[in-house]
Amino acid sequence: MSSINVSNLVVKINDLEILHGVDFFMPENTVIGIVGESGSGKTTFVRSLMGILPAGGAAAGEYEIDGENVPLPGDEKSWGNVRGKKLGLIMQDPFTALDPRTKCGKQITAPLPKGEADTFDISAALSEVGLSPDVANKYPFELSGGMRQRVVIAAVLALNPEILVADEATSALDVIIQEEILDLIVNIHEKKNTPLIIITHDLRILSSRTKTVLVFKDGEIVERGLTAEVISDPQNPYTKELLEAGKPGLRDVRLTFPNSKELMKAEHLNKHFGAQQALDDVNIDIFFDESVAVVGESGSGKTTLARTIIGLEQADSGTITFAKDCPSSVQIVFQDPYSSLNPAMKIGSILKEALRTAGRPESDVAELLEMVEIPFDFASRRPAQLSGGQRQRIAIARALATKPNLLICDESVSALDVIIQRKIIDLLICLREKEKFSMLFISHDMNVVRELADRVYVMKDGKVVEGGDANDVWNNPQNEYTVRLLNARLTEI
């Protein structure tokens, strides 16, 4: 039975103030959600509660656990009782949170004193998180992401922490695994009466799993309250915007006009990478002015499919044909806005280069920038001076410079914060209306797909397992895998 009481917490990292006086009270046995976009200070907040700030970081303020004062900034000795024992932190990325060169069993017992480590029942700890005892003798690279996250949780539980903190603990995992891990964490909370802090950017997790919520923005808490109330009636304008952006849009009006003319047809595509079959007899087609989505988890082959259509990969067998009377102009917008633009070139030069390849005058740069709602003076800036969302707009402008018939968006919004994501989706919808191009949208996010797609293909293990009208797939999925995919994401706000 534990509680946390923090007042006026200020955190600086190298003289830059990250948190500007946060007050926080955590009652016993509750589940608190913390939301906010990246850079809002939510991770810094929980890390400052454990004294694990990066070099140059310093915290100040009043801090109590169970009525006991924890000195800030504190030293190795004073944190000794807090780290792991009072607060247990489940990290975000299971692929990096474990030491690659130490077997899992040893990692779990690493913080225990020598005698305790020898008698610690690793098998029991592993079975508690749903793993078999032989995992103890495995290295992390021998395990899947979900299994690794279970090892991380077992490592946290080994110290019997009084409070659990899950910092984006599922966002690096595939949707179906996400649900399993969340269930595991919440079960532990219920079984042991351990208070739980869930940090997330995902409003669906927030609404389905937490009782109270804190909204972080720019190092401050801008809103707090019962989750249900905050969601139904947000007071702060930022919270409103955040919630608005996270709601799946309802596409009643279809942009597409039933057009029977086929733009592209891919037949019997096969592609191997070593022993792995990335594409297994894939057939898809795209019509003029149509928006088609391909959904699936990582490893499903959806990205390979996109890259094959655009010619960045060669299929082992199969054919891709474009409509005869149209030049096969295809362009692509990639996932990562940070590496999509050449860091050494100015925005203007990047767009001019694209315009030249299409035989358009360089003066059209102004038109392109206006199209993606970027001020003209950005032409003289370099990518490093732009935010992620702005870069993605430039990437869209570059792709549309050649007036393509087909625009492929490969997870183009998944690296962005939810509000930015919303704006880019709106931009794409609006551009498609104006410019009349077909779109192939690759995504793992059913809600994004729902908004953008007229037709959906669901991929798993290199195969198309289901395909059809977006509304039909959404309302009446035929394949069992599609059902699971939808269920994992369907918790409406």
Add this chain to the structure above:
Amino acid sequence: MKKFFLELSLGSKISLFILVVIALWLIFPALFGANHIPQDIITGVQPPGTAGHLLGTDSLGRDVLKLTIAGTRSALIGPLVIATGSIILGLLLGSLAGWYGGKVDWIISRYADITLSMPTLLLAIVAAGIIGGGYWVSVLVMTILYSPFDIRLVRSAVIGEKHKPYIEAGLVLKLKTIRILARHIFPNIAIVVMVNFFLNIAYGLMSMSSLSFLGLGVSPGSADWGRQLADSRGILWGNPAAALSAGIAIIITAVAINTIGNNFVQKKSL
């Protein structure tokens, strides 16, 4: 340019100043009266501080300061040629291997593996000593044996960039290969290549002066830092400055070059 200079650390500013002085020594030795150094065998060794000879004279009665200034040329021309030659080889072979991959990559990479496993200094010493005509033979040997570092560096930098989305976007726009390499890849790997260029000059300086210290490459008595060190070893007691000034010249120059090189590394990581 002014902003660039002001942003440099104190160490880099000092290094830049040293390199400017060294460059003047290299290009205009006459400015320092170092184009003609009279011998005075009868007087022979004089300690530092002797009238007219700030650092004294060596066993041939030559002014040590002027001798050191005159030695710059022989000490640095070779390293500059080595670094330039090796970077040209590196850019050429490295980008071929990195960009085209497959068989081209295999052949170039095996060539780099083999030359990389050769003991550079050892082969340069042996080749320069046995073949004779020392200086330029050792420059050639070292250029060839330094190049695998540049080849590997450029190759892995090109491979690292090749699969980045901005390059793939260029491919989708159907840009010409040469344009992608020149406009997109080279500017983004320029810094790593520059850093290695500076490193190569510094290593070249040390290796070439090692050779002349062993009496290879340059004839006895000629103005060259390594040679000067070797020639004046015997008079360490009479005029320590004769040997030490050459040694210190080598060390300071190499430190300055490495500092400037490191400056690029730090710029990159910002």
Add this chain to the structure above:
Amino acid sequence: MAAAKFIAKRLAEFVVSIAVLSFVVFSLLFLSPGDPARVLVGTKSVNPDLLASIRAEYHLDDPFFSQYFRWLGNALHGDFGQSIKTEVPVTEMIGPYLKITVELVLFSLILALIIGLLLGVIAAKRRGTKLDGAINAFALLGTSAPSFAVGLLLLYVFAYLLGWFPIYGSGDGGFLDTINHLTLPAISLTFVVCAMLIQITRSSMLGQIDKDYAIFMQARGVKPLRITTAQLRNASGPILTSIGLLLANLFGATILIETTFALPGLGNLLASSVTMKDVPVVQFVTMVLAVMICLSSAVVDIAVYFADPQSRSFKRLKLGAES
């Protein structure tokens, strides 16, 4: 299977390197200006009969490649010919030289490993502090100073000015006397080679400092020393690789240091034989040094391979995210 394949590949590389080297080394005789026979005569007075007998003895009129393969065949049986100067078979004369070089190199290697790893780890842990700055400056100086210049400076200060150490030679063979004579040379060597180790240790440790696993360990209250050990283990790849390079540098620098301190080691023998154009000695010493350099780098590469559990395992699972 993967491991066996890797070792086979690395050993094949070693053999090819040595083969190429042997070819270069053999060609030396023919690359030297003038008649190879005259080179082999050395300083003896030249007369046509002697030249003719040397041509016959060395089969100098045979085609180049058949000479090479004869030389290689002999070399593989331990026959590298005899020294032109002393007329003793080269393989018999290098024993004492080899002993000094190996002693010197091992002495410096141990010193360099201790100092390099320690300073590198400390610099990384204390990054941005004055101590880090001082260690960096020390390393910068080490990478910028040729061994012979350092040697001469140390010689001047500690042997001439202070008289703490002997000036020349390797001593009378007693253990303490050997140490006494080898200390300055070993310090010079250590200084120039440990700089690289410091830099590589520091930068690969820095790469591990902010890694999630280290933060996760810290968050569970794992002892700092244990975290550092884990980080060092994860940083060991580049560090081990650099030890191969460090050994190669040591063998190169020892040639200069032995000359500077007049130590009768392999390097000194090589340098003087090069000057005398005593080709068989040069060929043999070069091959000995080259084999040691190439072999140590092969051994290090194999060690790096086995230090990583991921490359050790048979099935390399690829479980990263697709995108």
